[in-house]
């Protein structure tokens with residue numbers, strides 16, 4: 001599952017790129033150690049088929065995916081893509097809170113996928129589907145341009161070492177492809193607890209001509225960063241960081 005390449009810095013057109021498993025591709029993730037617990041395995045077996053959207057190399061019919069579920073929000077309701085949901089704590093809370101929005105959430109970490117499926121079962125969520133695949137490929141191949149109302153990227157891997165910076169998800173070529181997939185008025189919301197990455201994200205998003213800094217307009221006193229939007233919950237991880245005095249930077253940009 002996690003053996004797919006990152007194409008963040010490559011040609012945006014997958015048909016030109018051709019071989020999506022190009023050996024030189026740079027991934028934004030590594031397959032983390034961590035075993036699937038029995039609860040997660042049970043959730044994978046019980047809910048995987050209903051809630052995991054298989055990867056495909058053609059555009060996804062988002063309305064059809066949710067139309068199969070009579071309890072899901074109807075056609076035309078907002079669609080938000082999340083990249084890298086980890087264990088899915090924030091994802092499930094947001095989906096519960098924004099029950100009329102449809103969420104497509106990408107992650108490659110199998111215990112995390114199991115954990116989110118478990119939460120989907122416990123909370124009886126119908127407005128959330130999972131892509132258990134490299135989000136970069138999902139974006140390029142499955143998500144139509146102008147189809148998203150929002151994109152969430154919460155605490156993307158910071159890749160601290162300089163030689164790994166090329167693995168960072170939020171770089172200009174991918175940001176441009178993300179922006180194209182937003183509807184006009186759609187938003188890209190990123191959060192990070194690593195200041196140098198926050199600065200890089202701010203620079204890259206500010207330089208993207210399809211986007212403008214909506215969050216900064218709401219509060220000019222944060223130097224381009226946004227106040228945390230109410231829908232993004234404080235996770236256990238973030239709370240612990242805040243107690244230790246670490247900062248968190250939210251960035252909210254909108255498509256023109």
Ligand SMILES: C[S@@+](CC[C@H](N)C(=O)[O-])C[C@H]1O[C@@H](n2cnc3c(N)ncnc32)[C@H](O)[C@@H]1O
Nearest residue numbers: 028029084085086107108134135136154155157
């Ligand atoms: C630092 S964790 C943060 C997880 C979660 N958003 C949170 O706030 O706790 C980043 C996650 O992004 C996932 N990830 C990184 N690159 C990805 C990609 N290209 N496609 C899907 N998931 C990715 C990793 O597997 C990892 O679980």
